[in-house]
Amino acid sequence: MDIRHRLYPYPVLSDSTDDYINSSYSMELEVTKGIRELCFKISLKLENKQIQQMIYEGLAEYVIHIECSYTAYRTVIKSDETIIEKKIPEHKLNGTVSVCAFIVAKTSLPAYYNSCFNDDYDGMSFHLHRGNIIAIGGQANIKVTKEVEELSKIPSIFTICRNAEDIDDSMKIDITGEKIVIVLCAKSFGNYKMLTGMPQMLPVLHSMLIIPTLIYTFEKLKSEGTSDFEDLRWYKSIERTLKKHNLTLNAELLESMPSFELAQKSLDLPVDRALEALATQDTADEEE
Incomplete structure (x- = not known):
């Protein structure tokens, strides 16, 4: 909230009024x-x-x-x-x-x-x-100010776009470019655009869209290897994020840790934040 100067029907102690003296x-x-x-x-x-x-x-x-x-x-x-x-x-x-x-x-x-x-x-x-x-x-x-490459900011390494063909189809993922591309059908993309205007719902969007995308990405890396992707922007960003958890993105890690766990660590436990966002939607976090 911003404090706005207003008139009260009684004296209020404030540096913007002279209602009190020596106070x-x-x-x-x-x-x-x-x-x-x-x-x-x-x-x-x-x-x-x-x-x-x-x-x-x-x-x-x-x-x-x-x-x-x-x-x-x-x-x-x-x-x-x-x-x-x-x-x-x-x-x-x-x-x-x-x-x-x-x-x-x-x-x-x-x-x-x-x-x-x-x-x-x-x-x-x-x-x-x-x-x-x-x-x-x-x-x-x-x-x-958050880090520019923070994964929780979707624009950093993800692009979410509408399917060029006006068909009702499932979500598609492309990891061959500098950013990971998530393609949605027209109806889903419209709902996504509406929800992006509600910052409190971002953790929910991350859990619904980004987590499955990262699971797919880690499974791809596991099956195809990392060499074709290591120079891409999204790979370097995920690599830096995992290093904060003392994890090195390589074949050994991909084999030893489930992709779902890697996806959660990459986004700093978004499922917990998504559940919290839903539980507290439309309520203020007040403390007595």
């Missing part, structure tokens, strides 16, 4: 990279004794909202601590990730008053409902 609320964000996750550390600084007391008494709470619009990932973290840490699997984030800090009412406050209200509100009190925003601590945006 402030801000956050500092530190992001570090783990093995397969990003680690968010949010440090909150509140200068207003009455709001601090409300948090201590359980009448209000700190709320951190983290959202990635590209992957449709969203999480809400609620806490009474000023240091908040959150680990998020890297595959759930891509592009711009926004982190917003708030303080919200944890319960109904029928007569909210703060001694640091601006003089314009002198002697006034306000009825706040549970969930109403009391303070806004700002927004920080970070960029998450």
Whole structure:
């Protein structure tokens, strides 16, 4: 989400308003990279004794909202601590990730008053409902950039296209070019194009299209050998990906490890992510 300046029917502590005097609320964000996750550390600084007391008494709470619009990932973290840490699997984030800090009412406050209200509100009190925003601590945006050759990005080594002949036929695969070509019938290609506009469904598409394609590819390599394919872009990309798992793409590996396992390792366990995407479709990943 993006914090948008808006008018509230009651005073809100924010650096974009003068509703409070001698008060402030801000956050500092530190992001570090783990093995397969990003680690968010949010440090909150509140200068207003009455709001601090409300948090201590359980009448209000700190709320951190983290959202990635590209992957449709969203999480809400609620806490009474000023240091908040959150680990998020890297595959759930891509592009711009926004982190917003708030303080919200944890319960109904029928007569909210703060001694640091601006003089314009002198002697006034306000009825706040549970969930109403009391303070806004700002927004920080970070960029998450995946490796260009990451297999989970279909355009890197796969081309998915429509069959030139307008027939209802099964999926076809061609591995003789620089990219692996997946050919779909007109109806299936139309459904594929529709689903590519839903980033949260990409793991499902990978499991349905890319996994069978990679199984076919590894079986081909096993039966025909690797020499005719080693200079192709898709082969080098798969080879680099498997090296991250300490696996060397050669005849010995193709014979010793089932093609289905090799396909999963190449895409970083896409079946698990596909099931997770289906299980969480149309719901927010919220934490109490």
